[in-house]
Amino acid sequence: xxxxxxxxxxxxxxxxxxxxxxxxxxxxxxxxxxxxxxxxxxxxxxxxxxxxxxxxxxxxxxxxxxxxxxxxxxxxxxxxxxxxxxxxxxxxxxxxxxxxxxxxxxxxxxxxxxxxxxxxxxxxxxxxxxxxxxxxxxxxxx
Numbered sequence: 001x002x003x004x005x006x007x008x009x010x011x012x013x014x015x016x017x018x019x020x021x022x023x024x025x026x027x028x029x030x031x032x033x034x035x036x037x038x039x040x041x042x043x044x045x046x047x048x049x050x051x052x053x054x055x056x057x058x059x060x061x062x063x064x065x066x067x068x069x070x071x072x073x074x075x076x077x078x079x080x081x082x083x084x085x086x087x088x089x090x091x092x093x094x095x096x097x098x099x100x101x102x103x104x105x106x107x108x109x110x111x112x113x114x115x116x117x118x119x120x121x122x123x124x125x126x127x128x129x130x131x132x133x134x135x136x137x138x139x140x141x142x
Contacts, residue, residue: 002068005133007035014137015078016076016077016078016126017042017075017076017078017114017115018043018074018075018076018080018112018113018114018115018116019033019038019040019073019074019076019081019084019114019116020046020048020071020072020073020103020105020112020114020115020116021033021070021071021072021074022048022052022059022061022069022070022072022116023058023059023060023135024057024059025087025093025134026056026083026135026136027042027142028136029111029135029136030057030058031074031087032078033074033080033084034085036076036080036083037079037080037111038077038079038080040074040075040076040080040095041074041075041076042072042073042074043073043075043107043112044069044072044073044107044108044110044112045067045070045071045072045073046071046072046073046105046106046107046112047069047070047071047133048061048063048066048068048069048071048103048113048116049063049064049065049066049067049069049070050062050063050064050065050067050068050118050133051065051129051139052067052069052103052133052134053119053124053129053130053136054127054128054130055119055123055124055127055128055129056136058135059105059119059130059135059138060098060118060119060123060127061116061117061118061119062118062119062121062124063101063103063116063118067133068133068135069133069134070074070133071133071134072112073105073107073112081115084107084115084117084132085100088117088131090117095121096120097119097120098117098118098119098120098122099117099118099119099120100115100116100117100118101115101116101117101118102114102115102116
């Protein structure tokens with residue numbers, strides 16, 4: 001299965017990063033990223049290659065493959081990134097609920113090196129795939 005393009009480090013010269021969010025961190029979601037400080041800046045709506053799974057109160061993405069997962073790109077700084085790592089249950093040895101990944105996301109003719117939180121493979125067993133690839137659309141119809 002082809003893997004998505006990988007970026008080495010999504011930091012810019014000011015120490016800010018781009019993050020691609022696809023679930024409860026999206027605009028209007030239960031964990032809307034706008035609540036973090038300093039305030040993240042919405043850069044673009046986008047989609048990535050992946051499969052989206054319904055984990056109950058939130059989704060998880062497995063990167064790669066032919067499916068598309070809808071989301072949003074935000075510019076964040078290190079303080080917000082650290083808070084997102086806590087929310088997503090990231091562990092230094094990749095044994096946490098989510099694993100930090102860096103992927104290239106294209107939107108509006110531009111290329112963004114983004115941090116993405118991929119669900120740990122052990123967490124998707126027996127979980128339903130969200131065929132539409134859009135958590136917000138799926139959540140509304142549940």
